[in-house]
Amino acid sequence: MTMPKESLKTYLKDHLLIGDGAMATWLYQLGIPIGVCYEELNLSNPELIRAVHRSYYEAGARFIQTNTYGAHRDALARHGLQDKVTRINRVAVQVAREAVKDDAYVVGGIGSINAGRVRDVRMQNYREQFEEQAAALLMGGVDAILLETFLDLDELLLALDVIRPLTDVPIVAQLATIEVGRTRDGHTLTRAFAELKKAGADVVGLNCRLGPAEILRSIENAVVPEDTPLSVFPNAGRLAMSDGQYSYASVPQYFGENALRFRAQGARLIGGCCGTTPEHIRVMAQVLAEREPLPRVNPVVDTQEEAEPLIRIAPPTRKQGIVETVAHRHTVIVELDPPRDLDTEKFLRGTAALQDAGADAITLADNSLATTRMSNMALGSIMKAKFGAEPLLHIACRDRNLIGQQSHLMGLHALGINQVLVVTGDPARFGDLPGASSVFDVSSFDLIRMIKQLNEGYSFSGKPLKQRANFVVGAAFNPHVRQFDAALRRLEKKVEAGADFIMTQPLYDRESIERIYEGTRHLDIPIFIGIMPLTSSRNAEFLHNEVPGIRLSDEARTRMRRYEPGEEARREGVAIARELVDIAMEYFKGIYLITPFFYYEMTVELTRYIRDRSRVVLQK
Structure with a gap:
């Protein structure tokens, strides 16, 4: 498969595109222990990272993410690498490009800074970090930006607000949900996708946290904005630990079956997240080969329900006890x-x-x-x-x-x-x-x-x-x-x-x-x-x-x-x-x-x- 030279946004109008799978999972299976800064390997072991990219490319992926999910200042600081943000991100683009030449889209991956931790009410502090990482990736020459694994719509909108004015390259905005159909900060996917589109996202979708079945349930019940490609990058099921080793349950054949279901839901960009390997991607690529995308048919939703406040709870009661008494x-x-x-x-x-x-x-x-x-x-x-x-x-x-x-x-x-x-x-x-x-x-x-x-x-x-x-x-x-x-x-x-x-x-x-x-x-x-x-x-x-x-x-x-x-x-x-x-x-x-x-x-x-x-x- 040879990639045309048109932009990602244009390509997705008429084509299905296979994304890659998990970088960390594959590195772990190759013997790199948990706790190592995987993003630093762009500098110390570029041959290994290049080989991972190449293995996904050979499996059929033509959407290759740079090894930069956690290459922002906050995450790198935990390894004493906060002063290497620009270098790690620029080199990551170079390594990915060397692996696939011009025969795939090289996409700059930017992960959530909150990354599953306690919700931070001071997220405005993240603006400079998003800008620093995005600028380095854009300087490296990426074909698109991928914002992935955001539990909170508020943080993803903040990242879009920072990055959209920096570039005209397409931006893929992916949420990760803990429960089916709703973000951690309480928004339905219908509302979240609409807000992301309004904020400048070119592609909206889901990745991580959930496996194929729950991702499918999520998108079946969500309204995707008109003329907006949908992306899905599910985990390989639920994480398990046995004899001190991490593993995921979903086998490649199961991913292939679900790739067809995602296509039926109108998804244009389909890849894998945690637990997926080149073999998962290979089976999906084979199943979807020569198939054209299908139009997205949105479900009929209760517009009144979407218009009502997200939180329907009793109003707060006044403070009681000693605080009231001491007054x-x-x-x-x-x-x-x-x-x-x-x-x-x-x-x-x-x-x-x-x-x-x-x-x-x-x-x-x-x-x-x-x-x-x-x-x-x-x-x-x-x-x-x-x-x-x-x-x-x-x-x-x-x-x-x-x-x-x-x-x-x-x-x-x-x-x-x-x-x-x-x-x-x-x-x-x-x-x-x-x-x-x-x-x-x-x-x-x-x-x-x-x-x-x-x-x-x-x-x-x-x-x-x-x-x-x-x-x-x-x-x-x-x-x-x-x-x-x-x-x-x-x-x-x-x-x-x-x-x-x-x-x-x-x-x-x-x-x-x-x-x-x-x-x-x-x-x-x-x-x-x-x-x-x-x-x-x-x-x-x-x-x-x-x-x-x-x-x-x-x-x-x-x-x-x-x-x-x-x-x-x-x-x-x-x-x-x-x-x-x-x-x-x-x-x-x-x-x-x-x-x-x-x-x-x-x-x-x-x-x-x-x-x-x-x-x-x-x-x-």
């Missing part, structure tokens, strides 16, 4: 650690006592100090049902991947628990199971933003939900650092991410409380000042000498030294805490009491003190 009066959160064993009796007694004392919420840590404790989700549900107490659960980034985090939050929503505090979490190696993995899929900033995304009616993946969550999200603030201004900037980022309130680490002097007041008075969310009563002189000396940033006054340490460990020492600790409460209440309406060593009688007394003092203030 009107002094509000008390009390921390009570879940037990380390299976006995819940003492915990429930403490909960009942704090509820009776007037605590507005009881907050439960999430395996604090990386020490295994009973699930705060289970205890929160029990205390809410048994006593009507309002739980405020910590959620650490450490222990759950994104699947687990969303599942956990969906469970909290089902239980009616909507107040949470997002914390990073102490590394597992410092806890009682040092061999455990620390997950840290996301930072506390990301998790705050993603929880607020649930409130907007979107899952972490961007899939529209039938309901909105109603989480009130807190963030932690540690003022015990050398660079207080840097800590404030970090706190401001949490507020920007969507934090509704702040809880501080425990404080032990007026100066620190006043410093936080001055540093946070511009923030329009409540601050809960942490106060943890001292239990003994040894406890006071430990905090003063071994915990970074905490400094007790000489007076407080002297007062604690007067007593042997026991009830009298704890009584003095409560007296000191009351004085700190008095100071905090001058500046803040939120008080966060931390129960030390499960001496809940101490925080019960302090809760009652705050309640009584608050009533006096209100009467005045």
Whole structure:
């Protein structure tokens, strides 16, 4: 087959065109391990990349993608190659051209920068990266640009907005969908294809994520704009792992059968994505040889459904709990650690006592100090049902991947628990199971933003939900650092991410409380000042000498030294805490009491003190 010299856009009007298959899959099968920067091989091993291109060409592909899917600055930076964007992309074009000469279209591949990660609300930062990569590919002389594997229509439209003004060469715009018929950011394919056409795409289509059957279902139910060629590059089925090796289920013959089905749907450009090999492409090329394209017959769609908003969910409810309460009066959160064993009796007694004392919420840590404790989700549900107490659960980034985090939050929503505090979490190696993995899929900033995304009616993946969550999200603030201004900037980022309130680490002097007041008075969310009563002189000396940033006054340490460990020492600790409460209440309406060593009688007394003092203030 010899390619004519006409443009890709013109050729597709009257011809079927066979695309190539997966670059990474074939390199993996040739022995290149996962984790290697495949795009860098354009420089270090061009013979190998040239051979892959040639194998797809010999199989019948005449649409050859450059080995540049991840050759943008963000991805290359993970391998220390961010300064080689232009060179890698230009050489990739040269290598592909050498492999197929002028007998195939050489197309510059540009992948999503988000690439399946958490949806990034700051996608405008991607503009320069798209422009840098596209300019290098165009300089190299590509026949077209392929934008592929975009989960979010918003990001693909952004890429088109950047690249379309740079060139007149055809642009193929391909989405990747997690579910059949809808993008991750909630758009139907009908609407997405129309928007892509309007933004300047010459070809629209789908690639990756789904296999032939689900890609076929997707395009059967989508309207493709008139006079717009359709492209399909499915995966070879679902990914599997056996004996440490990755594999895909779909055999070449199955791809050949589906190539005919894609043709019947009006597809003009047909290739393969993850899991496909030269043999998959060979069978498709043989099946489609000498066949002419068929016209696209769009399905009849409910135009009213397409015109209605994409997300049909209940409106958000107003913020509840402590954020609402603290706007009107002094509000008390009390921390009570879940037990380390299976006995819940003492915990429930403490909960009942704090509820009776007037605590507005009881907050439960999430395996604090990386020490295994009973699930705060289970205890929160029990205390809410048994006593009507309002739980405020910590959620650490450490222990759950994104699947687990969303599942956990969906469970909290089902239980009616909507107040949470997002914390990073102490590394597992410092806890009682040092061999455990620390997950840290996301930072506390990301998790705050993603929880607020649930409130907007979107899952972490961007899939529209039938309901909105109603989480009130807190963030932690540690003022015990050398660079207080840097800590404030970090706190401001949490507020920007969507934090509704702040809880501080425990404080032990007026100066620190006043410093936080001055540093946070511009923030329009409540601050809960942490106060943890001292239990003994040894406890006071430990905090003063071994915990970074905490400094007790000489007076407080002297007062604690007067007593042997026991009830009298704890009584003095409560007296000191009351004085700190008095100071905090001058500046803040939120008080966060931390129960030390499960001496809940101490925080019960302090809760009652705050309640009584608050009533006096209100009467005045």
